[in-house]
Amino acid sequence: MKIAVLGGDGFVGWPTTLHLSDLGHEVHILDNLSRRWIDTELGVQSLTPMDSIQERCRIWHELTGRRLHFHLLDLAKEFERLKAWLVEHRPDAVIHFAEQRAAPYSMKSDRHKVYTVDNNVSATHNLLAALVESGIDAHVVHLGTMGVYGYSSVGAPIPEGYLDVEIDTPDGKKAQEILYPTRPGSIYHMTKSLDQILFQFYAQNDGLRITDLHQGIVWGTHTEQTRMHDQLINRFDYDGDYGTVLNRFLIQAAIGYPLTVHGTGGQTRAFIHIRDSVRCIELALASPPAAGDRVEIFNQMTETHRVRDLAEMIAGLTGAKVAYLPNPRKEAPENDLIVENAKFLSLGLEPTTLQAGLLEEVVEIARKYKHRIDRSRVPAVSGWTRDLAASVERDPEGKRLKSVS
């Protein structure tokens, strides 16, 4: 297949690109490299030393003889170039990773909110409109998140995208299937909720074939391919904006900093290893919905954990201490999370569990690259509201923790 990977320079996009190239597909990366620019804006960098995308593609070719094609393109701002690219290359499938994906970054300031909404909505909508206009029947695989549902709901198991409801009509109750109702808890998550409406419309009106993968928090760094050469290594974010909770704990443990749990740590989240994530994308590509069908939605996760249990797990492996801080997010302090993921399991996914894979991260990543850690970047500083933002900055315990060494 000829596959376009939008956002193929990113944390999930890059190993996906290598995995699909390894399987023999012709892979094109379209990326505007905005994520690298955000690194520059924030003054942070990947813990793992990451080469330019051009250099990474060159190394892959040297090692495997396979070519990756990189195209510098802003999906959100260059509609005409995107359309021309599609018409010229006519991909069989398009995998869409190209969005601003950090919830804390999306809540940093009004400028970051506006950027996240404009970038993500336009990127997704431009892609869909360009496919329709160019008449290309590519299967669109999008990376979404279960976070669209919010985490404060009634504790019902999260189904794979849809809910059956009964509606009162003059002729009695009628059953109807609806998109599972969303209640996103950050601007970032909100954009994924907007994406769902775009997908529903384009599948219904134009028969686009769309799969939306509601992914959990991706952890882990290496895949079989990124391991093949130092210069193919994947990025590893640990800063307060892009570092997910697990990565930040790993880094805190490596530098002898307490693991900072927000609130009671009773928040439950869903997780998936990067190796399983790229495999899920392979599986989703192999099972496109038919044209005219509803959007296919998979939950792409393999296990759930409470944040405080994660902290304990890492403390157990590393000897780190755990510290509890005020929560900068507006969210329920404790939540249950039951997620249905029968679809991927039935397609043959064999998960890497946290229990089995965490030690590799501690040793091969956190300890190995410890010398590159900038400890001032670890705290999370984006508050969800004006009041929460103020409390984060003023928090005396936070101040104290920042000076622990």
Add this chain to the structure above:
Amino acid sequence: MKIAVLGGDGFVGWPTTLHLSDLGHEVHILDNLSRRWIDTELGVQSLTPMDSIQERCRIWHELTGRRLHFHLLDLAKEFERLKAWLVEHRPDAVIHFAEQRAAPYSMKSDRHKVYTVDNNVSATHNLLAALVESGIDAHVVHLGTMGVYGYSSVGAPIPEGYLDVEIDTPDGKKAQEILYPTRPGSIYHMTKSLDQILFQFYAQNDGLRITDLHQGIVWGTHTEQTRMHDQLINRFDYDGDYGTVLNRFLIQAAIGYPLTVHGTGGQTRAFIHIRDSVRCIELALASPPAAGDRVEIFNQMTETHRVRDLAEMIAGLTGAKVAYLPNPRKEAPENDLIVENAKFLSLGLEPTTLQAGLLEEVVEIARKYKHRIDRSRVPAVSGWTRDLAASVERDPEGKRLKSVS
């Protein structure tokens, strides 16, 4: 109150501005005049001769001694200026009309789809983000549409915004209130569905006070204030893009053209007279939700009619013939529509019915300005999909009709 009317140069915005000014409020219009530019793009103009916004404001001042303040500002593209304006003026309420509002225009081409999504999402989101950032607790009144629900549903009465559902949980069924599920049928309607998610988020996260008015098709031209002077007259659109079904029938009747019904004319739509529309806005302003509450949603309509019944009603008044054409829209050929509108009625709305008000439109508008009608602009030419677009252009009956004189 100090009130900002975003989109105050438009069809509903202008009479609303006058109505609120008449009630003694200090009214500021913010508008980028994009609607006038679209007239230029399409080569169409309001049937009623419409002056510049500056001139209209001058006349109003001359007549009444009241000042209207006009600010040329693009909500979608000038975030910083919008924020600065809010900080300087600190309005008590903001009425948000400023979106691209024609479904056929939104489906014209990929460029029009992209414009509609980018303009409408950014306009709404910029407003919300700017209010939060500037800490202004203005009541936001937005004009939405029941069209977000699609018209092919199970025939259930459309409630005022919310639906109670039961969700299976490990502890048995639990009741939950959700936004009534949307299934928009055009890009334009889709943007209103996106707006709902933005409102839900900002009400929940930041405590913004938001009222979303799900408005039916607005008909009629005069309000008490626009009648006061020739140069205060409201716009009247009759072209295939912006002219709503009723206006187009009125114009067809005036020039002895058959009333062109799409499909079987079995589509049922909701209607409201412009006088009732401005009154509803006054009522909504007087009943803001409390901060921290959910978004207040009203259905702003007073009656429903099938398109073919409307045609018959106007044929009865004018002697026009009715012609049936292929439908360029992808929609159910026949639908029922029951709409709950108890909230506005209970607040004291006294509707102007079609039966009572139509003749005024026939005589005072359509016949009076007949000499300004460009008959080539009456047919609707935007197809909802590539196939439908092709059928519209090729349709032999349509061709014949275009040459009727």
